[in-house]
Amino acid sequence: MSDHTSSVSRKASNDAGRVSAATAWQIRRERFRFHLRTLKLAWYAYAKDKAALGALVFFVIVAFLAIFAPYVSPYDPAEAVAGINSPPFAEGLILGADVDGRDILSRLFWGGRIALLVGIGPTFAATVVSLMLGIVAGYVGGWVDQVIMRVMDILFAFPLVLLAIVIAGVMNPGVGTVILAIAIALAPYIARLVRTTTMNVKQQPYIEAARAAGAGTTAILVRYIFPNMVAPVLVYATTLIGLMMVVGSGLSFLGLGVQPPDADWGTMVAEGRGVLRKAPHATVFPGLVIVFVSLAFNFIGDGLRDALDPRARSR
Numbered sequence: 001m002s003d004h005t006s007s008v009s010r011k012a013s014n015d016a017g018r019v020s021a022a023t024a025w026q027i028r029r030e031r032f033r034f035h036l037r038t039l040k041l042a043w044y045a046y047a048k049d050k051a052a053l054g055a056l057v058f059f060v061i062v063a064f065l066a067i068f069a070p071y072v073s074p075y076d077p078a079e080a081v082a083g084i085n086s087p088p089f090a091e092g093l094i095l096g097a098d099v100d101g102r103d104i105l106s107r108l109f110w111g112g113r114i115a116l117l118v119g120i121g122p123t124f125a126a127t128v129v130s131l132m133l134g135i136v137a138g139y140v141g142g143w144v145d146q147v148i149m150r151v152m153d154i155l156f157a158f159p160l161v162l163l164a165i166v167i168a169g170v171m172n173p174g175v176g177t178v179i180l181a182i183a184i185a186l187a188p189y190i191a192r193l194v195r196t197t198t199m200n201v202k203q204q205p206y207i208e209a210a211r212a213a214g215a216g217t218t219a220i221l222v223r224y225i226f227p228n229m230v231a232p233v234l235v236y237a238t239t240l241i242g243l244m245m246v247v248g249s250g251l252s253f254l255g256l257g258v259q260p261p262d263a264d265w266g267t268m269v270a271e272g273r274g275v276l277r278k279a280p281h282a283t284v285f286p287g288l289v290i291v292f293v294s295l296a297f298n299f300i301g302d303g304l305r306d307a308l309d310p311r312a313r314s315r
Helices: 002-048 050-067 104-140 142-156 160-169 175-201 205-212 217-253 265-275 281-307 310-314
Strands: none
Touching (some): 002 050, 002 281, 050 104, 050 281, 104 142, 104 175, 104 265, 104 281, 142 175, 160 175, 160 217, 175 217, 205 217, 217 265, 265 281
């Protein structure tokens, strides 16, 4: 009798385990389908904005040319291959040559590597740091909030470009200097956004419900606060990438960033300003690329705003 009872118990336990595993797998599958539908709706909302879609295609092309610059560049960016300041389509050069006879098209491809790094690198670093500081300041409050935000206010008191110039000016010129200077100058802007959003979210009823259900601080921050940061911060950071590229090019233009003979769009503009009347192409082409790529990131940010807005996705 006892053996029969034990056998029945084991069978029931095994059946319950299989049902539990099947239920968990079904929940994961439904969750995956939900996220997939959300991504599809976000993409459809993004694709409705033709300017944002075109900007994304343009950015992908620029990134591809920059990443594969060693393979797509017709010439060595540091080697003189033509006469000084050769005009476009002269001597087989599509965009002409610069003040040292180097191919401008090849230098644009190679300069894109540094430009994208200077735009995306400090924006990403500043966003990560600002997320941590802003969430802690907005959620904890009190003296912690006061200390963090007063430091941010000190940095925020200086214009972004001026602060970046000062930080870069006391360090050795280079790509690392530009990234660090821009990241420090940019952090207060993102931190203020994160703090404000955190303070609004923590007052929502579902946060109080989570606390009443026994959720700890870490669980609330990870499951409820942080997900609400993603959309506004991602949109804001994307629009800042183009501006940071302009700031990085400006630092190189002033001699505080990338140093010759390394190819950089800001350095190319600086080198061509001395022959602006005689050979305007040496400055115009890199300048136009800076403008177009910066505008592309602004359009991409606008598209992301619509894609991450549930109200826009439902229209």
